[in-house]
Amino acid sequence: MPTITEHIIRLTDHRDRDLLELTLSKALIDLLPIQRVVIARVVSEEGVKRWLEIATLDHKGGGKVVDPLRVDFHGLPLIDDNRERFNCLMSRDRVDFAWAGEDGPRINYLPLFADSRMEEEGVIEIHSAFALGDAQMGAIADVLHVFRNMYNLLAYSDRDALTGLLNRKSLDDTFYSAVLEELDEGAQAQSRAQDATVAPGQERRHRVPPNYWLGTVNVDNFGILSDKGGHLIAEEVLLLVARIMNNTFRTYDRIYRFGGEQFAVLMHCPDEALVLAAFERFRANMEKFNFPQVGRVTASAGFTRITADDSPSTALERTERAVDYAQHNGYNKVFSHGDLVRKGLFGDAPKIGAVDIF
Incomplete structure (x- = not known):
């Protein structure tokens, strides 16, 4: 199993911000006894905010990565449709949702970014079969800290100094x-x-x-x-x-x-x-x-x-x-x-x- 050091190296090897969320998800799945990681970002259009699940990965290897340029905005859930995500985003703090008893399965919601920049709002969901201990939550915090540092570093190199827009x-x-x-x-x-041959009556x-x-x-x-x-x-x-x-x-x-x-x-x-x-x-x-x-x-x-x-x-x-x-x-x-x-x-x-x- 890869060590935390190896995953930190992978995170800091990137030169593309669009790959960081998937690398973060893979690190957490490999390092911790968790079942699923979901990274959801806030997107908006004409003042309406919705959730876009950028990356999803589970411990069995299934998952997906979404291109934000190609989403159907109106098919996404509204920002207040998921109360726990919304509370995490507003408080900028961890939200622990135990949906089947205190000792059973739960979802930990953590803010993806530590500050409140409106263009970079998001939440990371950690799905587990039981409550995670302090050491495990500390490992999540450490990896997330590296992710944030790397994201900000790449964002700085991609941004116009005056307006903050992309360059x-x-x-x-x-x-x-x-x-x-x-x-x-x-x-x-x-x-x-x-170029394919199509039989008569067959739709191409x-x-x-x-x-x-x-x-x-x-x-x-x-x-x-x-x-x-x-x-x-x-x-x-x-x-x-x-x-x-x-x-x-x-x-x-x-x-x-x-x-x-x-x-x-x-x-x-x-x-x-x-x-x-x-x-x-x-x-x-x-x-x-x-x-x-x-x-x-x-x-x-x-x-x-x-x-x-x-x-x-x-x-x-x-x-x-x-x-x-x-x-x-x-x-x-x-x-x-x-x-x-x-x-x-x-x-x-x-x-x-x-x-x-x-």
Whole structure:
């Protein structure tokens, strides 16, 4: 059986935060006489919070890991549907739920994170057949402490220093480790299905490649705003734009700041109309917000569907062309690159854009 030292090495070997929850679950299952580990994170959309079980693992080897980008939000349980989880989250303390008598099976609920950062709320459930002793609870606390330290370290390297949003490095990592790999697998599955021989009357089924979308957002006339208001006012505007984005998009959408006035969003969505609606909500929220000492500030956005042949740069080139079109046609608009191409408003040739550093 692996030792606690070996599991700590595995936790600290990671360079991908998305794998930490599963590694934490495996460590606890291996080290302790427990039956099941569930890690549940809080996700929200338009102010509604729900539970998403990111990782589940049991002592017999069964389990699952969920991609937050691809969840059905409305099918998830509401945050107060699970009273013990909710109490643990609110108190930031352990909750022991003995559901069949004091000496029988129970679930220990522990806060996944020690602080109260709203973007990182979660609970870890430890299912056991009997009450765990102080030494066993101490071992859980030690492993969880290492997990938190490693998560915060990786989060720091993935975040923009000013706004706390994800940075360009994080976008590149997600592209190459998850999105393109999944798109390529979907395309290959579809190709195999199309090549297969189908008997008369037999229905052909194949996997539809996932629908990933990337959009960029530029604050309109940011240079003028910065020149007039100064550096501190400009920074405050960027912080407020980040807050509006966090309040508008789903918590499992990936929101980035690349530098200067440029932001981005990576999301999974079934069709173009829903993506357009999400960016339009953000544009409208920006337009109606009263920025202190500045007043009205608007933003222009452009988005594109990601293909298996894309790199982060090629997808961003298309979104930047759509943003440029919006800003050359009156600002405060959202355009789909694919829609602009279909309408013949410009061709499909790439344009290399620059990213400012603020």
